[in-house]
Amino acid sequence: KKNSQWSANCPNDWINLNVGGTIFSTTRSTLIGRETNSMLAKMFQDSKQWRNTVDGNGNVLLDRCPKYFEPILGYLRHGKMIIEPSIDPRGVLEEANFFGMMTVAKQVQNIIRERKKENYEEPLT
Amino acid sequence: KKNSQWSANCPNDWINLNVGGTIFSTTRSTLIGRETNSMLAKMFQDSKQWRNTVDGNGNVLLDRCPKYFEPILGYLRHGKMIIEPSIDPRGVLEEANFFGMMTVAKQVQNIIRERKKENYEEPLT
Amino acid sequence: KKNSQWSANCPNDWINLNVGGTIFSTTRSTLIGRETNSMLAKMFQDSKQWRNTVDGNGNVLLDRCPKYFEPILGYLRHGKMIIEPSIDPRGVLEEANFFGMMTVAKQVQNIIRERKKENYEEPLT
Amino acid sequence: KKNSQWSANCPNDWINLNVGGTIFSTTRSTLIGRETNSMLAKMFQDSKQWRNTVDGNGNVLLDRCPKYFEPILGYLRHGKMIIEPSIDPRGVLEEANFFGMMTVAKQVQNIIRERKKENYEEPLT
Amino acid sequence: KKNSQWSANCPNDWINLNVGGTIFSTTRSTLIGRETNSMLAKMFQDSKQWRNTVDGNGNVLLDRCPKYFEPILGYLRHGKMIIEPSIDPRGVLEEANFFGMMTVAKQVQNIIRERKKENYEEPLT
Numbered sequence: 001k002k003n004s005q006w007s008a009n010c011p012n013d014w015i016n017l018n019v020g021g022t023i024f025s026t027t028r029s030t031l032i033g034r035e036t037n038s039m040l041a042k043m044f045q046d047s048k049q050w051r052n053t054v055d056g057n058g059n060v061l062l063d064r065c066p067k068y069f070e071p072i073l074g075y076l077r078h079g080k081m082i083i084e085p086s087i088d089p090r091g092v093l094e095e096a097n098f099f100g101m102m103t104v105a106k107q108v109q110n111i112i113r114e115r116k117k118e119n120y121e122e123p124l125t
Numbered sequence: 126k127k128n129s130q131w132s133a134n135c136p137n138d139w140i141n142l143n144v145g146g147t148i149f150s151t152t153r154s155t156l157i158g159r160e161t162n163s164m165l166a167k168m169f170q171d172s173k174q175w176r177n178t179v180d181g182n183g184n185v186l187l188d189r190c191p192k193y194f195e196p197i198l199g200y201l202r203h204g205k206m207i208i209e210p211s212i213d214p215r216g217v218l219e220e221a222n223f224f225g226m227m228t229v230a231k232q233v234q235n236i237i238r239e240r241k242k243e244n245y246e247e248p249l250t
Numbered sequence: 251k252k253n254s255q256w257s258a259n260c261p262n263d264w265i266n267l268n269v270g271g272t273i274f275s276t277t278r279s280t281l282i283g284r285e286t287n288s289m290l291a292k293m294f295q296d297s298k299q300w301r302n303t304v305d306g307n308g309n310v311l312l313d314r315c316p317k318y319f320e321p322i323l324g325y326l327r328h329g330k331m332i333i334e335p336s337i338d339p340r341g342v343l344e345e346a347n348f349f350g351m352m353t354v355a356k357q358v359q360n361i362i363r364e365r366k367k368e369n370y371e372e373p374l375t
Numbered sequence: 376k377k378n379s380q381w382s383a384n385c386p387n388d389w390i391n392l393n394v395g396g397t398i399f400s401t402t403r404s405t406l407i408g409r410e411t412n413s414m415l416a417k418m419f420q421d422s423k424q425w426r427n428t429v430d431g432n433g434n435v436l437l438d439r440c441p442k443y444f445e446p447i448l449g450y451l452r453h454g455k456m457i458i459e460p461s462i463d464p465r466g467v468l469e470e471a472n473f474f475g476m477m478t479v480a481k482q483v484q485n486i487i488r489e490r491k492k493e494n495y496e497e498p499l500t
Numbered sequence: 501k502k503n504s505q506w507s508a509n510c511p512n513d514w515i516n517l518n519v520g521g522t523i524f525s526t527t528r529s530t531l532i533g534r535e536t537n538s539m540l541a542k543m544f545q546d547s548k549q550w551r552n553t554v555d556g557n558g559n560v561l562l563d564r565c566p567k568y569f570e571p572i573l574g575y576l577r578h579g580k581m582i583i584e585p586s587i588d589p590r591g592v593l594e595e596a597n598f599f600g601m602m603t604v605a606k607q608v609q610n611i612i613r614e615r616k617k618e619n620y621e622e623p624l625t
Contacts, residue, residue: 014178014186016146020448021391021400025146025180027188053389055400061389063402065449067459073145074190078219084192086211086461094453139303139311141271150271150305152313198270199315203344209317211336264553264561266521275521275555277563323520324565328594334567336586395573396516396525428514430525436514438527440574442584461586469578 015044018059022066030076039100068095072104081107089115140169143184147191155201164225193220197229206232214240265294268309272316280326289350318345322354331357339365390419393434397441405451414475443470447479456482464490515544518559522566530576539600568595572604581607589615 015031017024032041043050053061062069068091075081081104083089089111096105140156142149157166168175178186187194193216200206206229208214214236221230265281267274282291293300303311312319318341325331331354333339339361346355390406392399407416418425428436437444443466450456456479458464464486471480515531517524532541543550553561562569568591575581581604583589589611596605 014180014188018400020452021398023146025143025186025188030188055389061400063389063400063405063452065445065452067445068449070190070192074193074216077145077188077190078223080215080219082213082216082219084211084213086459088457088459090455091449091457094455094457098453139305139313148271150268150311150313155313195315195317199318199341202270202313202315203348205340205344207338207341207344209336209338264555264563273521275518275561275563280563320565320567324568324591327520327563327565328598330590330594332588332591332594334586334588393525395577396523430514436525438514438525438530438577440570440577442570443574461584463582463584465580466574466582469580473578 016057016059017062018055018057019062019064019066019069023059024066024069024073026073026077030073034076034079035101035103037100038102039098064095064098065091068092072096072099072101075104075107081111083108083111141182141184142187143180143182144187144189144191144194148184149191149194149198151198151202155198159201159204160226160228162225163227164223189220189223190216193217197221197224197226200229200232206236208233208236266307266309267312268305268307269312269314269316269319273309274316274319274323276323276327280323284326284329285351285353287350288352289348314345314348315341318342322346322349322351325354325357331361333358333361391432391434392437393430393432394437394439394441394444398434399441399444399448401448401452405448409451409454410476410478412475413477414473439470439473440466443467447471447474447476450479450482456486458483458486516557516559517562518555518557519562519564519566519569523559524566524569524573526573526577530573534576534579535601535603537600538602539598564595564598565591568592572596572599572601575604575607581611583608583611 013027013029015026015028017026028044031044035041036045043052055061067087071081071083071087071092072095083092089108093105093108093112096108138152138154140151140153142151153169156169160166161170168177180186192212196206196208196212196217197220208217214233218230218233218237221227221233263277263279265276265278267276278294281294285291293302305311317337321331321333321337321342322345333342339358343355343358343362346352346358388402388404390401390403392401403419406419410416418427430436442462446456446458446462446467447470458467464483468480468483468487471477471483513527513529515526515528517526528544531544535541536545543552555561567587571581571583571587571592572595583592589608593605593608593612596602596608
């Protein structure tokens with residue numbers, strides 16, 4: 001009874017996600033709009049096939065790390081993959097792979113490479 | 126019925142924003158006072174034309190990144206564009222563009238340029 | 251009816267502040283004890299003259315940035331002006347000026363000067 | 376009566392942990408899947424033998440530091456031990472030892488060694 | 501009536517602290533176990549003599565900075581004084597002194613000295 005039931009206290013398109021204990025508010029169109037073939041998009045495209053589990057407040061439960069999920073949600077909102085210097089991009093890569101977001105995964109791998117390069121160059125100068 | 130209805134548990138001018146899951150408390154005068162022609166100002170100037178969606182607690186929903194929205198709200202409060210060293214200014218630029226805040230966008234672009242310059246200069250010394 | 255009414259679920263001297271969406275719990279004696287002539291002290295000295303607005307939970311609303319207000323509240327508690335390296339002191343200066351805390355403002359300006367000096371010296375070595 | 380009773384507002388496999396005041400949402404299979412012989416795994420394998428204390432909201436109480444527990448939960452989710460640069464790995468080691476996670480403890484000790492090495496090398500260049 | 505009454509929604513030994521607005525969940529044995537003669541230990545040893553004030557949710561109120569209290573609670577849990585690089589140890593010292601924790605204060609003073617030394621050495625190389 002609790003499955004596949006969108007957050008009750010969110011109007012129409014709005015969805016609250018409970019990612020590992022942290023609540024993110026967003027819209028269905030944001031989640032499905034950019035990487036249409038990803039598992040994440042599919043989870044919110046067809047509520048019948050995917051039986052997303054919701055918590056007692058109607059937030060869709062995702063057993064993932066909120067810190068690493070955040071830049072992915074940012075990308076879905078505005079299309080730029082931005083990872084703060086304080087966040088380890090390898091954690092974001094785990095999320096991208098888990099949700100089957102191939103374009104995102106490639107961009108994160110580039111960021112991992114760039115940061116490694118920067119760290120190697122520093123002691124050389 | 127849930128649309129265009131200001132936060133019930135906030136007196137007169139006060140507005141609670143739910144930005145991607147994080148709650149910001151502020152006033153209507155702060156939101157409309159500084160960049161009068163921006164989309165953000167317009168969203169709170171005329172509650173009839175703009176039908177802002179609110180969550181179950183009466184907070185106006187914005188499907189944006191709280192981390193990058195925060196310095197913009199700070200600017201609307203005190204007039205200085207301050208971006209912490211831990212925040213990537215490119216994320217703030219996305220917000221400024223989204224809300225149509227042209228003066229803010231220019232200031233953020235200057236900050237992006239300055240930080241790039243600093244990073245280039247470091248390996249040169 | 252909602253104005254000038256101290257937080258109901260806080261015993262005697264305790265006050266909950268809602269600073270831009272973040273809740274700070276403190277006491278009236280902390281807020282008025284150190285800089286007696288500041289606007290902040292006056293806001294909590296005479297509840298009749300200052301009609302502080304409270305939110306639905308009885309927290310006194312302040313339309314300011316919690317990040318920059320935090321070190322000021324710390325100063326009021328223990329008397330030391332400590333600003334974390336991750337916090338831009340210019341933001342704290344805005345708060346000190348807004349609340350008319352002149353001694354604090356001077357200390358923050360010293361911190362701003364010291365940090366600038368440190369940044370200038372670094373590329374010189 | 377409050378002991379050994381799984382979080383009521385979480386469906387089937389889901390568990391809410393209250394780690395030192397911070398709530399983490401995860402699943403029983405995540406907690407017991409990777410290090411089956413650890414104390415943490417045992418705490419959630421047999422709810423009869425281990426009488427986990429829960430708070431008033433049904434969250435399992437753990438008197439530990441959330442900051443240092445977080446990377447351990449991340450490891451249990453995706454199998455990578457990632458510690459942000461802002462987190463002191465010695466704190467994570469305390470958690471790994473407390474929960475009897477030997478594989479994790481070894482990985483954290485390696486990270487401690489690597490970071491020390493990096494810090495020693497820096498002044499040499 | 502609200503004084504000296506332990507948090508109602510916490511079973512037996514568990515205590516919720518409201519430190520300046522942030523909630524920490526811990527146990528009485530953690531708070532009194534390590535530095536038995538400190539004021540903090542005494543506040544929770546004899547609930548009759550110390551009349552701790554609690555908020556509307558039964559959390560014991562402490563008008564202190566949560567950021568600086570956190571490493572002290574960590575020490576009480578596992579016995580190691582760990583202060584993240586992002587936290588100014590002078591703030592932690594204020595807490596240690598306030599709560600009359602002399603062993604902790606000495607350790608924090610050592611950390612302050614070490615960090616100063618590191619900062620002085622850097623420009624010399």
